[in-house]
Amino acid sequence: MNAIVQAETGTPFSVVYNQYGGNYSIRASSTFPIQQPHSVSGQWVRNTFFQPPAGQEGNVGRNALFGPGFVTGDVSIFKTLALTERLKTELRAESFNITNTPQFTNPDNNPSNATFGQIQGTRQSSERQLQMAVRFLF
Numbered sequence: 001m002n003a004i005v006q007a008e009t010g011t012p013f014s015v016v017y018n019q020y021g022g023n024y025s026i027r028a029s030s031t032f033p034i035q036q037p038h039s040v041s042g043q044w045v046r047n048t049f050f051q052p053p054a055g056q057e058g059n060v061g062r063n064a065l066f067g068p069g070f071v072t073g074d075v076s077i078f079k080t081l082a083l084t085e086r087l088k089t090e091l092r093a094e095s096f097n098i099t100n101t102p103q104f105t106n107p108d109n110n111p112s113n114a115t116f117g118q119i120q121g122t123r124q125s126s127e128r129q130l131q132m133a134v135r136f137l138f
Helices: none
Strands: 002-008 016-019 024-027 070-082 088-096 129-137
Touching: none
Parallel strands: none
Antiparallel strands: 002 070, 016 024, 070 088, 088 129
């Protein structure tokens, strides 16, 4: 039997405003200390702390904020059976994200959007996955 537990902090992201039709983006400015309410169902970051910079890069640092972190666990079970002296078979069962804990993406990082600060989805292939296999050894 094998078990793996993985815990990660959130992925960093920058708050940016799109410029020139979305082909270029510049970091936002802030005059307040940035507070994150950290609500997955509501606002992860509030829009009230940010304002568009005056034609140059803002004072909010690159990757200054962090998205939601996650904890996940994987479990696998193996059993080897001897068919003959030379032939063996291995039965395997594996489960990824055994607790089926959602792993959310970073929130929308453009304060110009109506969905700014909201988390819109989960990470790709983050749902629970089960697989079974048979392996022949000779």
